Amino acid sequence: MDATPDEIETLAELRLWLDKRSLAGLAVQGLDLTGIDLSGVAVDDALFLGCRLSTEVAADLVGRGASVVPELAHAPYPTHPSTLYTPADLTAGFERGGFAGMYDTAVYEHFVEHGGPLPPIREALSQRLHDHGIDNALTDALGAWKSAPDAGPVVGVMGGHAEPRGSVAYREAAALGHALTRAGALVLTGGGPGVMEAANLGAYLPDAALPSALEELTAAPYFADHEPYTAAALAVRSRYPSAEPWAGGLSIPTWLYGHEPANLFAGQIAKYFSNAIREDTILRAARGGIVFAPGKAGTVQEVFQAATKAFYNSDGASGPMIFLDRRYWTEVLPVEALLRPLFAQAPTEPARVHLTDDVDEAVALLTGG
Template structure:
């Protein structure tokens, strides 16, 4: 749990404040407060989010100046999550009921059945509350990383359809391993393909383990075969259990693309309903730079969204934009030809566009950069 000074997310934290007889100005999140007396505790301007309270207790808190926002009961997901997801959270139910019965799939079906990206009012509110909780938990997690490490947060983007076992998949996994070895936090969009490969590389403990994992995963190459695809990922995780809190890095997927299974190799998973918020969040978090492996429309969208942030410095100084595979980014999708002239119009922005075919060169550029 990533503690923050104005949030109370565990009963142990709550007891500290109860001894002080005040919760004023704090946010209390996701706690079962039934049976805990708050009668002699100051609660003016306290925010109770998703806490279990009986009706008289909730009414008393509001009467004494608190705000109470309960869980919305109709949804199969928490409307006030206080922590990020893990692979274990998303795959609850897989062992008993397969891919269709696990938490991630249940939530995706609910999302589709309730309007998808255009939900009715109750579902829209539930989704926004959920994503607000993920925003907060992600902010806590990134603050914890920054306080414990001097390594950059580096994004890895690329094609979601890249099969396990391909040359590009192996290259992305090698990149993830090298970035983790250099002390960087690997951040991806949380999907399959290049994204899974980068988190996989950051998850396994060594280059030798990565070779073995790549071979094992290649037996289930395509994410459209949901059952064997997920089973293979869980088998690799079981083979290489890790106590490292950031093993595999961070991923930020979305249920908008819930037909694509979230990759299971990130230590922490910030899964959103809103893809627009999710995309902006990925690029805002990756202040140490981004590697763009070959991809299609989604990757190109991220390229120009990242370029906009770098050009206007809307989130502060940006890290390098590194394009892996020169031929692809100059001949197939010639984005460099557009980006370099663009950045000449912003002379105060350091050179951020780099093309390379060399993973080691990409890692050196990223790990020697330190954003302000």
């Protein structure tokens, strides 16, 4: 059995329960149940989410005490996803149709055509159901990570989305992601380009591959050039394949910013429609601390959302808040001058605040190295 014994997400798991002749109280997610005989199986208080069922079988299950929530068929995305996305999932269709033909692009265009962040009722329900599925899949994935005997901290890396490939800041973020992974941490980003892509890239690549991959990616430096930007990332992934599901760490992007090409170097991708849920989820998951590289409005928003959580200890103890590039965070955007007096008034012990120009120092502060 898996780490979530109340949830059935594979046919192999289902068969184990069918042998016991009872699905009572369990949630069955996203399975094709066509041809599977459930007539003699107890289903009281069972929940069937997004499963493929005939109308007759669905009616029988409801009549015997189960709840059935089908897929909403109008959308190009699953309304009950049971697992996180992978880079292959998001880029499905690129080989045939380029950037315009990708799954990720099709979902974004559907999102825009159906009201963007203000969708009508049917689309709003579909999006909320999808994001609920991603919530559940992310909880399962992080639970599996944390239960591993050698699990390290989950460390967030935040920073500017517009940082071009090849820049000093991009290379520094890649070095940071690489060093954090080698120290046993799980790198978590917001899933966008720029600093976020660089951190996942560094986490993905083995030691010898990072310098050459960084140079290769500079041929398509700007994310606004969607086609070459995506093709370059796929070429690097193809050149350095990995069977490790966590290779590159975790990213949590949103279709609100779907005009930006997907960051393809995180092994696990929790993509949401709701940016508000996505932002809160990133900060809630990054309990091992956060590194803030230079960024603008979005990064500053994350700084103060994280500070609020740390001030009230609302999600449990927070790891350190590390600000990479001392001059930027003291002269350009002097957030430290606000955070230190704020944290001095905290009702509980707040996060520690550090400024540094040194990636190795940042890694040591986060991992105890």
